[in-house]
Amino acid sequence: xxxxxxxxxxxxxxxxxxxxxxxxxxxxxxxxxxxxxxxxxxxxxxxxxxxxxxxxxxxxxxxxxxxxxxxxxxxxxxxxxxxxxxxxxxxxxxxxxxxxxxxxxxxxxxxxxxxxxxxxxxxxxxxxxxxxxxxxxxxxxxxxxxxxxxxxxxxxxxxxxxxxxxxxxxxxxxxxxxxxxxxxxxxxxxxxxxxxxxxxxxxxxxxxxxxxxxxxxxxxxxxxxxxxxxxxxxxxxxxxxxxxxxxxxxxxxxxxxxxxxxxxxxxxxxxxxxxxxxxxxxxxxxxxxxxxxxxxxxxxxxxxx
Amino acid sequence: xxxxxxxxxxxxxxxxxxxxxxxxxxxxxxxxxxxxxxxxxxxxxxxxxxxxxxxxxxxxxxxxxxxxxxxxxxxxxxxxxxxxxxxxxxxxxxxxxxxxxxxxxxxxxxxxxxxxxxxxxxxxxxxxxxxxxxxxxxxxxxxxxxxxxxxxxxxxxxxxxxxxxxxxxxxxxxxxxxxxxxxxxxxxxxxxxxxxxxxxxxxxxxxxxxxxxxxxxxxxxxxxxxxxxxxxxxxxxxxxxxxxxxxxxxxxxxxxxxxxxxxxxxxxxxxxxxxxxxxxxxxxxxxxxxxxxxxxxxxxxxxxxxxxxxxxxxxxxxxxxxxxxxxxxxxxxxxxxxxxxxxxxxxxxxxxxxxxxxxxxxxxxxxxxxxxxxxxxxxxxxxxxxxxxxxxxxxxxxxxxxxxxxxxxxxxxxxxxxxxxxxxxxxxxxxxxxxx
Numbered sequence: 001x002x003x004x005x006x007x008x009x010x011x012x013x014x015x016x017x018x019x020x021x022x023x024x025x026x027x028x029x030x031x032x033x034x035x036x037x038x039x040x041x042x043x044x045x046x047x048x049x050x051x052x053x054x055x056x057x058x059x060x061x062x063x064x065x066x067x068x069x070x071x072x073x074x075x076x077x078x079x080x081x082x083x084x085x086x087x088x089x090x091x092x093x094x095x096x097x098x099x100x101x102x103x104x105x106x107x108x109x110x111x112x113x114x115x116x117x118x119x120x121x122x123x124x125x126x127x128x129x130x131x132x133x134x135x136x137x138x139x140x141x142x143x144x145x146x147x148x149x150x151x152x153x154x155x156x157x158x159x160x161x162x163x164x165x166x167x168x169x170x171x172x173x174x175x176x177x178x179x180x181x182x183x184x185x186x187x188x189x190x191x192x193x194x195x196x197x198x199x200x201x202x203x204x205x206x207x208x209x210x211x212x213x214x215x216x217x218x219x220x221x222x223x224x225x226x227x228x229x230x231x232x233x234x235x236x237x238x239x240x241x242x243x244x245x246x247x248x249x250x251x252x253x254x255x256x257x258x259x260x261x262x263x264x265x266x267x268x269x270x271x272x273x274x275x276x277x278x279x280x281x282x283x284x285x286x287x288x289x290x291x292x293x294x295x296x297x298x299x300x301x302x303x304x305x
Numbered sequence: 306x307x308x309x310x311x312x313x314x315x316x317x318x319x320x321x322x323x324x325x326x327x328x329x330x331x332x333x334x335x336x337x338x339x340x341x342x343x344x345x346x347x348x349x350x351x352x353x354x355x356x357x358x359x360x361x362x363x364x365x366x367x368x369x370x371x372x373x374x375x376x377x378x379x380x381x382x383x384x385x386x387x388x389x390x391x392x393x394x395x396x397x398x399x400x401x402x403x404x405x406x407x408x409x410x411x412x413x414x415x416x417x418x419x420x421x422x423x424x425x426x427x428x429x430x431x432x433x434x435x436x437x438x439x440x441x442x443x444x445x446x447x448x449x450x451x452x453x454x455x456x457x458x459x460x461x462x463x464x465x466x467x468x469x470x471x472x473x474x475x476x477x478x479x480x481x482x483x484x485x486x487x488x489x490x491x492x493x494x495x496x497x498x499x500x501x502x503x504x505x506x507x508x509x510x511x512x513x514x515x516x517x518x519x520x521x522x523x524x525x526x527x528x529x530x531x532x533x534x535x536x537x538x539x540x541x542x543x544x545x546x547x548x549x550x551x552x553x554x555x556x557x558x559x560x561x562x563x564x565x566x567x568x569x570x571x572x573x574x575x576x577x578x579x580x581x582x583x584x585x586x587x588x589x590x591x592x593x594x595x596x597x598x599x600x601x602x603x604x605x606x607x608x609x610x611x612x613x614x615x616x617x618x619x620x621x622x623x624x625x626x627x628x629x630x631x632x633x634x635x636x637x638x639x640x641x642x643x644x645x646x647x648x649x650x651x652x653x654x655x656x657x658x659x660x661x662x663x664x665x666x667x668x669x670x671x672x673x674x675x676x677x678x679x680x681x682x683x684x685x686x687x688x689x690x691x692x693x694x695x696x697x698x699x700x701x702x703x704x705x706x707x708x709x710x711x712x713x714x715x716x717x718x719x720x721x722x723x724x725x726x727x728x729x730x731x732x733x734x735x736x737x738x739x740x741x
Contacts, residue, residue, distance in 0.1 A: 110634055162518060
């Protein structure tokens with residue numbers, strides 16, 4: 001799974017449906033099945049991540065896969081070895097699945113050209129983060145029953161967000177409408193060609209959307225001159241209860257985390273009854289179990305499924 | 306004995322060759338007819354219908370002979386990166402691609418920024434039927450601060466200076482470089498790029514960079530520098546050549562400059578005429594170059610400018626990189642592709658159908674580059690030095706990088722089916738005519 005760009009609506013539907021079955025497993029007293037027994041998964045995280053890695057690792061363990069964690073620091077990468085050589089060496093240890101995160105866009109595509117293993121993109125630069133979009137879609141589908149016709153606003157740093165990109169692809173493919181909202185310097189050029197609406201006014205997005213997916217704003221974007229201050233950002237793009245109360249009906253609030261409370265989202269919004277942020281986290285494990293099962297189930301020991 | 310092709314698959318002395326039955330095309334001399342050419346000791350002899358005694362008779366029926374092609378923009382990597390290309394392998398790639406002259410850029414390590422180095426590079430091409438011209442660095446170490454010793458370098462035959470690989474960042478230094486080189490009858494070649502606008506970019510900024518999450522380089526990063534060059538040319542009266550034009554805004558600026566009579570010229574590469582940024586969608590680093598592949602509207606603008614002469618020169622920006630360097634993540638891999646061995650085939654396969662006549666193509670690839678470097682133009686006529694490119698216009702072939710003479714394989718055209726191939730070159734008393 002290199003990105004959602006390669007997936008049809010039927011395939012996405014299948015993943016979401018399978019995720020529901022996986023979520024049932026998470027609700028059991030014994031949260032483990034032998035589905036991927038004998039399958040070895042390496043979590044090749046060459047960029048820092050706690051949430052996504054933990055979620056993948058838990059998903060792998062719930063399915064009884066053997067897991068191996070690899071991070072860049074302290075590895076041969078820090079001694080000058082290329083990412084390709086590192087990956088080839090890991091594969092030579094007979095792993096079946098590589099879950100990878102890397103700061104370079106397209107790095108999973110690059111490895112896929114050279115490795116036999118199943119590769120799952122856990123975030124490549126600002127390109128895609130397919131499992132995050134899937135868990136966002138699952139969360140919205142839980143709430144609304146269907147994604148078709150739903151209007152979702154992505155708010156914040158669209159330019160640097162792999163979450164935004166995969167969400168746009170996935171939501172559009174499933175029949176939802178997407179609005180992107182943020183300062184003009186954080187809206188990437190040509191994004192309208194992906195079939196999204198653009199607004200620089202949060203109140204406008206709030207008026208028209210059913211759900212807000214609020215993206216984290218990073219301080220270094222300010223120092224890069226992309227907006228004047230966090231204070232101003234919060235004033236005009238921060239999602240607050242007061243702003244939301246202007247909407248004609250309550251909006252569902254999503255955030256991929258980690259949150260900057262008081263900047264892009266206030267606590268009274270993050271913790272409100274309309275927030276599904278913690279459901280997103282639970283769904284994340286279920287979606288990743290589904291993806292692992294659908295991609296690697298065929299490699300499991302006979303009788304394991 | 307008459308053979309379809311002769312044995313010269315390596316440079317051999319053009320002592321006594323009888324080239325029989327080719328279509329000989331020399332637009333500047335008004336020649337376009339089937340004829341025989343006799344070359345003796347590298348010099349064209351009078352027209353004769355019979356092969357002179359003792360001559361190597363080469364049957365070239367169905368072939369074209371044109372004045373020697375010239376590639377105005379080549380990177381040879383020596384000194385410094387001989388694993389990617391050497392001057393010798395670059396010359397071999399050039400002659401394999403049908404070029405009898407190339408101009409190499411100075412961004413080697415160390416850079417080509419003094420007369421001795423320039424002289425050494427030029428001398429390395431001597432065993433080949435390929436003239437190696439040097440475009441020397443405009444500033445010491447390509448640092449963009451102090452001008453190189455231009456007068457001394459011009460005395461070594463150099464007629465162009467550039468910090469290619471990057472622009473001359475300081476407008477003041479650029480201005481002085483244009484003024485000083487103009488005094489010497491030389492010109493500045495500018496890699497047009499506002500490095501601040503293009504900073505961190507790996508491909509064109511637009512829909513595809515957004516879809517791929519790759520940092521983009523906007524077209525205006527190129528065009529702003531083109532505008533700067535045009536203004537400096539107008540202000541100083543000096544000559545500026547814009548390298549590898551890729552953006553429609555740049556084209557428009559050059560067109561306007563030419564209409565005003567300014568001494569501004571431009572060049573275009575086959576990849577900017579034939580590919581767009583959508584090609585990057587597989588993250589294949591063979592589509593990563595600088596300037597990057599642009600949008601369809603930029604590509605169309607380059608075509609129009611190439612056809613109407615706004616862009617004077619067809620060149621390759623031959624930029625060899627080793628497999629190790631190119632086989633990396635897209636944003637980490639270096640910019641650049643090889644081009645010497647595909648340019649002729651691409652031109653013959655695609656340019657005619659776009660409405661470019663063969664004579665116009667030869668203007669862009671034979672005459673204009675040499676005029677920009679103030680070099681003598683090759684002529685087909687009795688007593689002239691034989692400087693010829695031999696073309697099989699009907700040869701259908703598939704681009705196979707493993708067959709390249711270049712040390713590097715980084716082409717986006719691998720697997721392309723082309724019609725038209727160089728069969729050899731004759732120049733400087735040498736001949737290479739491939740056997741097959």
